[in-house]
Amino acid sequence: MPLTPAEANFIAIHKLGCRYGHTIDGAAYGFLDILGDGRDGGNVTPMDIFRWTVNPDQPAYEPRWHDRLWNTCGTIVGLSGAGNVMLVTLASPTAERYLFPSPAARGDGYSFRKCNSLPPNAQILANIPYGAGHAAPEQADIVAVANGADVDLKTVEQLYDSILIGIKTLVKTALA
Secondary structure, three states, X not given: OOOOHHHHHHHHHHOOEEEEOOOOOOOEEEOOOOOXXXXXXXXXXXXXXXXXHHOOOOOOOOOHHHHHHHHHHHHHHHHOOEXXXXXXXXXXXXXXXXXXXXXXXXXXOEOOOEEOOOOOOOXXXXXXXXXXXXXXXXXXXXXXXXXXXXXXXXXXXXXXXXXXXXXXXXXXXXXX
16 A cells, blocks of 8 residues: 555654554654664655655655554564554654564564654544554553564554554545
8 A cells, every 4th residue: 555645745744653552651653764774764854755745655765664664563563462553643753763573574674763752742643453462561662672583474464554544544534
């Protein structure tokens, strides 16, 4: 499911990201992490954001963006096989990325960059339950997954698809 320009624009305007749990008290992953490879990535300029919102499917950004979403979902599922992920606003990607240490990792294997702490005025736009079983407790910080080889890939795929559908639904509602 490629992103449309309207979806990329929605992500950019709202600084959309995701966070495990039910509150905005802590770190999140920022979906506006559109450039650079490796742990630290690259600085995103207003011109980069403009180019991305005009055509998010161009080679400078794809398949990297979708790879980062997949690896982020793998990291989340690696920390808790079941739980809730929120789509949140004001998740500016300013900190490090996490490696999804799994043979199923995509691209360079890294997640989206982290936003160390969501501001108090961040909003929860959607809740996405995933997986089966007991959910891990919500943490303020995000930690790395030690071993991604045992991560349930069906759950990763379910969360990945659900986040993409969630973004598309938010944009469709906003444009209605």
